Amino acid sequence: MKTNDHRIGVYICWCGTNISGMVDVEALSQSIGQLPDVAVSRDYKYACSDPGQQLIIDDIHEYRLTNVVVASCSPRIHEITFRRAIENAGLNPYMLEMANIREQVSWVHSDRDEATRKAGALIKAAINRVRYHEPLEKRYVDINPTTLVIGAGISGMTAALEIADAGKKVYLVEKADKPGGLVAQLDLTYPHFDSAQELVLSKIKRVNDHPNIDLFLNSTITEISGFIGNFSTHLRLDGQEGQELKFGNIIVATGLRPIDAGIIENYNYRNIPDVITSLEFEKMLLEGNISTEEGKTPKHVAIIHCAGSRNSRYHEYCSRTCCMVALKFIHQIRSILPQTNIYDLYTDMRSFGKGCEALYTRTNNNTMFLMFDKDDLPQIKTANPGDDCSILIEMNEKLSGRSVEIPADMVILMVGMEGQTDAKDIARAVGISLCGSNFFIEKHPKLDPVATTTDGVFIAGACQGPKDIPDSIAQASAAAARVLSTISAGKVQVESITASVNEDICCGCQTCISVCPYSAISFDEEKSVSVVNELICKGCGTCGSTCPTGAIRSRHYTDEQILSQISGLIETANTM
Amino acid sequence: MDFKPTIVAFLCNWCAYTGADLAGTSRMKYTANVRIVRIMCSGRIDPTFIMKALRQGADGVLLCGCHPGDCHYHEGNYKCLRRYHLLQRYFRQMGIEKERLRLEWVSASEGSLFVDIVNEMSDVIAQLGPSKLKQEIETTV
Numbered sequence: 001m002k003t004n005d006h007r008i009g010v011y012i013c014w015c016g017t018n019i020s021g022m023v024d025v026e027a028l029s030q031s032i033g034q035l036p037d038v039a040v041s042r043d044y045k046y047a048c049s050d051p052g053q054q055l056i057i058d059d060i061h062e063y064r065l066t067n068v069v070v071a072s073c074s075p076r077i078h079e080i081t082f083r084r085a086i087e088n089a090g091l092n093p094y095m096l097e098m099a100n101i102r103e104q105v106s107w108v109h110s111d112r113d114e115a116t117r118k119a120g121a122l123i124k125a126a127i128n129r130v131r132y133h134e135p136l137e138k139r140y141v142d143i144n145p146t147t148l149v150i151g152a153g154i155s156g157m158t159a160a161l162e163i164a165d166a167g168k169k170v171y172l173v174e175k176a177d178k179p180g181g182l183v184a185q186l187d188l189t190y191p192h193f194d195s196a197q198e199l200v201l202s203k204i205k206r207v208n209d210h211p212n213i214d215l216f217l218n219s220t221i222t223e224i225s226g227f228i229g230n231f232s233t234h235l236r237l238d239g240q241e242g243q244e245l246k247f248g249n250i251i252v253a254t255g256l257r258p259i260d261a262g263i264i265e266n267y268n269y270r271n272i273p274d275v276i277t278s279l280e281f282e283k284m285l286l287e288g289n290i291s292t293e294e295g296k297t298p299k300h301v302a303i304i305h306c307a308g309s310r311n312s313r314y315h316e317y318c319s320r321t322c323c324m325v326a327l328k329f330i331h332q333i334r335s336i337l338p339q340t341n342i343y344d345l346y347t348d349m350r351s352f353g354k355g356c357e358a359l360y361t362r363t364n365n366n367t368m369f370l371m372f373d374k375d376d377l378p379q380i381k382t383a384n385p386g387d388d389c390s391i392l393i394e395m396n397e398k399l400s401g402r403s404v405e406i407p408a409d410m411v412i413l414m415v416g417m418e419g420q421t422d423a424k425d426i427a428r429a430v431g432i433s434l435c436g437s438n439f440f441i442e443k444h445p446k447l448d449p450v451a452t453t454t455d456g457v458f459i460a461g462a463c464q465g466p467k468d469i470p471d472s473i474a475q476a477s478a479a480a481a482r483v484l485s486t487i488s489a490g491k492v493q494v495e496s497i498t499a500s501v502n503e504d505i506c507c508g509c510q511t512c513i514s515v516c517p518y519s520a521i522s523f524d525e526e527k528s529v530s531v532v533n534e535l536i537c538k539g540c541g542t543c544g545s546t547c548p549t550g551a552i553r554s555r556h557y558t559d560e561q562i563l564s565q566i567s568g569l570i571e572t573a574n575t576m
Numbered sequence: 577m578d579f580k581p582t583i584v585a586f587l588c589n590w591c592a593y594t595g596a597d598l599a600g601t602s603r604m605k606y607t608a609n610v611r612i613v614r615i616m617c618s619g620r621i622d623p624t625f626i627m628k629a630l631r632q633g634a635d636g637v638l639l640c641g642c643h644p645g646d647c648h649y650h651e652g653n654y655k656c657l658r659r660y661h662l663l664q665r666y667f668r669q670m671g672i673e674k675e676r677l678r679l680e681w682v683s684a685s686e687g688s689l690f691v692d693i694v695n696e697m698s699d700v701i702a703q704l705g706p707s708k709l710k711q712e713i714e715t716t717v
Binding site: 570 | 582584589590591593594596597599600601603604605606608609611612613614615616617619620621622623624625628629632633634642645646648649650651652655659683684685691
């Protein structure tokens with residue numbers, strides 16, 4: 001309910017120069033300070049910093065503020081920070097409203113006057129809205145201590161083991177007939193040439209032996225119901241409906257896959273048998289036999305980087321591990337076949353990561369490095385009869401500026417990586433989103449690369465983007481730690497934003513019941529009114545916009561709040 | 577005359593609003609005359625919000641939700657789609673140009689799509705000129 005007794009504090013953040021460079025924050029804070037109900041209006045260098053939060057807390061006490069507006073970055077980043085701050089000062093956390101004047105103003109506009117005017121409109125809209133805010137009660141749900149891990153590659157096994165070692169149950173679901181994932185297909189790792197097999201087999205053994213891990217092979221997940229703390233699913237085993245599982249958190253660790261090298265026309269992968277992919281070469285290394293299709297030892301081996309990566313026709317991103325794998329191949333070929341000529345055709349040599357630059361500097365053992373432009377791919381073709389090789393590679397060498405022809409008996413394509421083909425199905429089943437190329441999108445690229453926008457669902461390893469083994473393991477451990485922290489707390493706070501019914505004006509039409517995606521609304525026959533089960537309601541607000549009498553209120557997104565916000569936006573658009 | 581229309585955009589929290597934030601993080605540029613309202617789900621967009629924006633003087637209203645099948649709440653975007661079609665019929669009866677209401681699906685990773693939509697919509701409405709609705713309402717009241 002709107003009362004006439006509002007004392008609103010407004011805090012306009014500079015965010016260093018991120019906002020203040022494009023928005024006149026000082027002028028805004030002065031003019032906003034003149035508005036009715038605004039008890040104090042300030043601009044501050046970094047509102048999210050400790051002194052920034054303290055300033056708000058002190059003002060709440062000194063000015064007996066009833067509501068707070070923070071104009072700064074996106075609420076998706078710091079809404080929780082400021083809610084906690086005002087709660088520390090004794091206000092209900094929902095008495096806050098934020099105006100997004102960084103991501104949606106200063107970073108996207110280039111005219112200072114326009115940006116300042118728009119920021120002013122957003123702040124006035126927030127002031128209008130916050131007058132209608134109501135205190136909401138905190139809600140908690142109990143956490144089922146069992147965790148579902150999807151994918152039993154190096155990341156999924158790592159996460160599962162960390163959680164299982166902490167004494168908690170894990171369901172580890174793998175669609176293949178054995179665990180291990182992509183790492184199980186590798187021979188040695190870079191930069192220290194440790195055995196990938198040793199690495200992965202020791203983890204598989206521990207997973208198999210662990211009393212707290214149930215491993216399900218040949219199994220997939222098609223639909224998951226519930227929400228953080230209480231999810232459930234029916235496993236699909238070999239396509240048949242299997243056992244029902246119940247769990248409180250989910251870690252998605254489905255990894256990645258190599259692109260189909262056949263799509264790169266220049267490389268003739270489908271037509272020339274001795275043009276192979278890096279994973280096919282790993283298989284040769286594992287079998288200890290580097291030989292051509294005809295069973296001969298290659299006299300010339302060419303390695304081509306960025307196959308399907310960093311090119312607008314295929315994937316525009318760098319697949320991150322291929323350069324170092326190519327250098328590893330050079331060392332392995334050199335030690336197994338000392339007489340073979342090695343040609344390394346690269347676009348840029350990317351050797352970041354611990355120990356990787358050292359691997360690069362020690363890889364010059366009689367290898368010819370040739371550079372090509374990433375938009376001017378070499379052409380692979382069958383050699384002419386009588387040539388001393390079976391394959392020829394034509395390329396424009398970038399450093400010398402010359403067109404050259406490279407002889408080869410075997411060409412290894414360092415294929416780029418992409419998310420799994422069924423990533424979209426997984427995303428839908430667990431309720432998360434994909435960015436390009438079938439990789440899952442994280443909650444925040446910097447501040448929260450492990451969580452997703454769905455509470456209780458975390459991502460680990462290369463399903464989030466191309467990663468090497470150490471980074472995958474680090475993210476898997478991080479995801480496990482996040483899960484363990486919710487299990488250890490035993491319950492987790494969830495959004496207090498739910499729907500509620502005003503029984504006095506509910507006409508009993510039950511339209512809300514028909515639109516609720518969670519079946520959270522039932523009908524009380526005796527009173528002839530709808531009743532919301534707040535434990536099930538997720539606060540989408542669809543019922544609120546459907547109710548013909550306005551009996552259902554979507555808490556924190558009420559009609560009054562949104563309508564007053566709209567009038568704030570437009571009023572200022574025309575008058576300021 | 578250089579008419580800059582005012583556009584009010586309703587963006588769902590999970591896909592479109594996050595996509596608009598991504599446009600910011602990526603420092604993409606778009607026209608400053610769009611004002612964003614965040615709601616949890618496009619299914620929350622009540623037709624009265626749209627009419628309120630137009631009545632207040634908005635020249636266009638943009639609705640953005642998750643792509644079909646990707647809704648954080650399963651199917652709120654379909655509810656939004658149905659209301660959009662009904663509103664378009666209502667708009668026709670009211671004599672409001674259909675270009676003034678636009679529905680688009682924008683995922684959390686489609687910052688550049690959001691930028692393109694906003695810029696294009698702004699151009700289209702600039703061609704139409706100011707909405708007469710606000711003026712008419714003011715004179716009849």
